[in-house]
Structures are given as structure tokens and as C-alpha cells.
Amino acid sequence: MESATHDRSSDTLAPAQAPPAAGPAGRAGRLWRQAVVWFRSLTIERRILAGFSLVFTGILVISAVSYRNTTVLLSNSAQDQRSHELVQLLGTIDGAMDEAEQSHRRYLVTGEAAYLRAYRSMVEEKPTFVRYLQDLTKDSPEQQERVARLERLMQQQVNAEAGAIAQRDGGGFEAVRKLALEGAAKRELAAIHRIIADMEAHEREALRRRVVQSAAWTRSTIGLLGIGALLQLVLLAAVYYLIRHDITERRRVAAELQRRGELLEAANKELEAFSYSVSHDLRAPLRHIDGYASLLRKAVGESLNEKAARYLQTISDSAKQMGQLIDDLLVFSRMGRQEMLHTTVNLDQLVKTILYDLRLDLQGREISWRIETLPEVPGDPAMLRQVFMNLITNALKFTGTRALARIDVGVARRTPSEVVLYVRDNGVGFDMQYAAKLFGVFQRLHRADEFEGTGIGLANVRRIVHRHGGRTWAEGAPDKGATFYVALPTRRPQS
Numbered sequence: 001m002e003s004a005t006h007d008r009s010s011d012t013l014a015p016a017q018a019p020p021a022a023g024p025a026g027r028a029g030r031l032w033r034q035a036v037v038w039f040r041s042l043t044i045e046r047r048i049l050a051g052f053s054l055v056f057t058g059i060l061v062i063s064a065v066s067y068r069n070t071t072v073l074l075s076n077s078a079q080d081q082r083s084h085e086l087v088q089l090l091g092t093i094d095g096a097m098d099e100a101e102q103s104h105r106r107y108l109v110t111g112e113a114a115y116l117r118a119y120r121s122m123v124e125e126k127p128t129f130v131r132y133l134q135d136l137t138k139d140s141p142e143q144q145e146r147v148a149r150l151e152r153l154m155q156q157q158v159n160a161e162a163g164a165i166a167q168r169d170g171g172g173f174e175a176v177r178k179l180a181l182e183g184a185a186k187r188e189l190a191a192i193h194r195i196i197a198d199m200e201a202h203e204r205e206a207l208r209r210r211v212v213q214s215a216a217w218t219r220s221t222i223g224l225l226g227i228g229a230l231l232q233l234v235l236l237a238a239v240y241y242l243i244r245h246d247i248t249e250r251r252r253v254a255a256e257l258q259r260r261g262e263l264l265e266a267a268n269k270e271l272e273a274f275s276y277s278v279s280h281d282l283r284a285p286l287r288h289i290d291g292y293a294s295l296l297r298k299a300v301g302e303s304l305n306e307k308a309a310r311y312l313q314t315i316s317d318s319a320k321q322m323g324q325l326i327d328d329l330l331v332f333s334r335m336g337r338q339e340m341l342h343t344t345v346n347l348d349q350l351v352k353t354i355l356y357d358l359r360l361d362l363q364g365r366e367i368s369w370r371i372e373t374l375p376e377v378p379g380d381p382a383m384l385r386q387v388f389m390n391l392i393t394n395a396l397k398f399t400g401t402r403a404l405a406r407i408d409v410g411v412a413r414r415t416p417s418e419v420v421l422y423v424r425d426n427g428v429g430f431d432m433q434y435a436a437k438l439f440g441v442f443q444r445l446h447r448a449d450e451f452e453g454t455g456i457g458l459a460n461v462r463r464i465v466h467r468h469g470g471r472t473w474a475e476g477a478p479d480k481g482a483t484f485y486v487a488l489p490t491r492r493p494q495s
Contacts, residue, residue, distance in 0.1 A: 372410030398427035
């Protein structure tokens with residue numbers, strides 16, 4: 001009976017011990033198993049993306065914490081520098097006050113004015129010392145209070161020593177015998193020494209605390225960076241796997257891009273040929289318009305009233321402007337299709353030739369030229385001549401309103417791979433927010449009635465420089481002139 005009872009009691013107790021995992025640990029285990037099942041159900045790409053997201057999130061967190069640690073370290077470093085400067089300044093003040101007091105006592109004994117140099121120097125430098133102290137302790141109210149007390153004591157010392165000097169000058173050595181032996185500002189000087197010592201002790205303690213804090217933050221940052229490096233390795237491995245998995249699609253996209261690039265290049269060539277043909281065919285009708293307007297003016301003569309004559313002049317001027325615009329378009333189109341002559345161009349001689357060719361246009365102008373020695377570069381001489389002709393005539397045009405125009409041509413920077421040239425003027429300049437429009441076709445920043453032009457010259461400059469493998473940009477300010485930069489390679493491109 002006992003055995004049976006014991007067996008039944010054991011059977012009844014066993015179920016009570018079965019579900020022990022109903023707590024937080026059990027729930028965490030179930031969540032983990034569910035996460036693993038979910039992860040295995042994903043495709044390879046989604047697994048990689050999920051891992052990428054987790055690693056990237058970890059890197060972001062580590063970067064944020066590391067940034068905070070680095071900010072604290074930089075702040076501590078700046079405060080340490082300020083503390084060192086403060087301690088050094090306090091030492092200087094302490095020494096200056098001692099030297100002033102000793103020199104003052106020598107003066108009281110001897111009466112020689114040469115001994116007052118240190119005292120007078122300290123009086124002159126006292127406001128500067130106080131200002132520096134206030135600046136260096138502006139983040140510490142406790143130190144600011146000490147600076148205020150120190151300033152009062154320094155002034156008291158100065159006043160006491162000034163009074164002793166007055167007594168010495170009026171009554172001789174006997175009048176200041178006791179002061180000369182003991183010191184006119186003995187108590188003030190001792191108090192100054194105590195305050196300076198307190199301030200130095202305060203700063204050294206602050207330095208010590210910051211050193212301990214910085215060391216802790218540094219260790220934390222190094223550990224986080226190590227974890228970040230490990231996560232980055234994991235991220236790189238995932239990215240490498242993803243790239244290999246997707247390489248076929250990338251090759252297909254690259255081939256498609258190449259095909260479209262070839263189509264775009266062909267379309268650009270057709271567009272250039274079309275613009276050249278249209279521009280060329282438009283020139284003849286414009287010549288007819290201008291010519292017949294001129295013949296009509298001569299035939300009618302003075303019988304035209306003023307209004308009709310103005311109409312004819314407008315027709316003629318518009319035809320000429322349109323002709324100039326077409327000529328510029330032809331040049332622009334030709335620069336895109338013309339074969340380049342690869343040779344060495346002497347830019348110094350090229351600019352001198354341009355100035356010589358422009359000599360008749362410069363008559364009556366007051367211009368200050370500054371032309372530096374320019375280097376030789378590889379390129380097409382005719383094209384580069386067009387570049388600098390456009391830039392120099394551009395500078396001449398926009399300095400036309402100046403009584404004395406200043407135009408500089410020189411080298412801004414030279415490296416083994418390129419040389420940066422500039423053309424600078426003191427003309428009307430431009431607003432930098434419109435700088436991106438300067439080198440576009442038909443882009444003008446000034447009205448046509450202010451400055452003539454078609455808006456193609458700078459576009460031509462950029463096209464030619466790009467064909468040489470270079471760069472163009474500009475800087476300026478309204479009514480303060482402009483500087484145009486041309487960066488050209490110093491080595492001939494490999495054919």
C-alpha cells in the first residue's frame with residue numbers, strides 16, 4: 001500500500017515540474033527561434049540585405065557614440081590648452097608683480113628712476129593681464145571670482161606703491177625708510193601670491209580630472225572603433241557576395257549604357273552638323289535683308305520721316321546682330337567637330353600676339369596690363385588662341401565703364417599634371433549665384449543694351465578647354481571685377 005501510494009504521489013508531482021520555461025527566458029528563446037525560421041525563409045538577396053541593414057545600423061550607432069567621445073576629447077583638449085595658458089599667464093603675473101615690488105623698493109632706497117621701469121611696465125600691462133585672465137576663466141565662475149579679487153589686490157598694490165613713490169619724491173629716503181625695508185604693498189603682494197596659488201591649484205586639479213576622463217573616453221573610443229572595423233569587414237563581405245551575385249545584371253546595364261552613349265554621341269554629331277548647316281543657310285537671307293534695307297535707305301533718301309528711318313535702321317542692326325550670332329554659332333559648331341592639332345603652344349607668345357592684334361581696338365582706352373610669364377602647354381594653337389582672345393576681349397568689354405581698367409593674365413597654380421591660368425579684371429563683375437550660367441550657350445548676365453555680345457564666347461572657351469582635357473570656372477562679385485580660370489594639362493594625352 002505504501003509503495004502504491006508513493007508511486008501515485010510521484011505521478012501527481014511530475015506534471016508540476018514540467019513547464020518551468022514559462023518566464024522571460026522562455027519567451028526570449030521562442031522569439032529567437034522564430035527569428036531564425038524567418039531568416040531562413042528569406043531569399044539569398046533578402047538575407048544579405050537584412051544583414052547589411054543590421055551591420056549598417058550597428059556602424060551608425062558606433063559612429064554616433066565615437067563622434068560623441070571624440071567631441072568630448074576635443075573639448076577637453078581645448079580646455080587643457082586654455083588651462084596651460086592660464087597657468088603660464090599666472091606665472092608671468094606672479095613674476096611681474098614680484099619684480100615690480102623689488103624694483104620699487106630699490107627706487108625707494110636709491111631714488112634712481114631706472115628702477116621704476118619694471119613697476120611702470122607692470123602698471124601698463126595690468127589691464128592686458130586682467131583681460132586675458134577674464135577670457136581664459138570665462139567658463140569657471142569660481143575662477144572668475146578669484147580674478148576679480150586678484151584685480152582689486154593688484155590695483156591696491158599699484159596704489160600703495162604709487163603713494164610710496166610720491167612720499168619718496170617729496171620727503172626723500174627718510175620719509176619712506178620703513179616702506180623701503182618692509183615693502184609698500186607687502187600684505188597685498190602676499191594675498192596676490194595666495195590667490196595665484198589657489199588658481200593654479202584649481203587649474204591643475206581640473207587638468208588631472210580631464211586627463212582621467214579623456215583616457216577613459218579614449219579607451220572606449222578605441223574599443224568601439226575595433227567593433228566598428230569588425231562590422232565593416234562583415235559589411236564588406238556581404239557587399240562582395242552581393243556584387244558577385246548581381247554581376248550579370250551589372251554587365252547587362254553597362255552594355256546598355258554603352259549602347260545609349262554611342263547613340264547619344266551619334267545624335268550629338270548629327271545635331272552639330274544640322275546646326276552648322278542651318279546656320280550656314282541662314283546667312284544668305286540675312287545678307288539680303290541688310291543689303292536691301294541699305295539700298296532702300298539710299299533710294300528713298302531724305303524723303304523718309306524720322307520714324308521710318310528708325311525702322312530701317314532697326315532692321316539693318318537686327319540683321320547684323322543675327323549675322324554675328326550665326327557666325328558665333330558656326331564657330332561654336334566648328335570647335336566641336338574640328339580635328340585638333342597636337343603640338344606645344346607657347347602661351348606667353350600667344351597672349352602677346354593677341355594684344356598686338358587688338359592694339360587698334362585699345363586706342364583711347366586707359367588700361368593697366370600685368371602679364372606674367374606664361375608656360376608652354378600641349379594643345380591646338382588656333383583653339384587656344386580663341387580661348388585667350390575670348391577671355392581678354394571679354395575683360396576689355398566689361399571694363400569699358402572704368403576710367404582706368406586693370407587686366408591681369410597669369411598663372412594661379414602649377415602642379416606636375418596641370419597649370420591653372422587666369423584672366424582677371426576690375427570690371428562690373430557678376431553675382432556668384434549665377435556663375436553656373438556663365439559658360440552656357442546664349443547665357444548673358446547683363447542686358448544687351450549695356451554690353452554687346454551673343455552669349456557664345458564663354459561657351460566656346462569651355463568647349464575648347466574640355467577638348468584639351470582641362471577645366472574652366474570663374475569667380476567674381478558685383479562691381480568688383482571677375483577672374484576667369486583655365487586649367488590645362490601639362491602632359492599630352494595618350495593617343
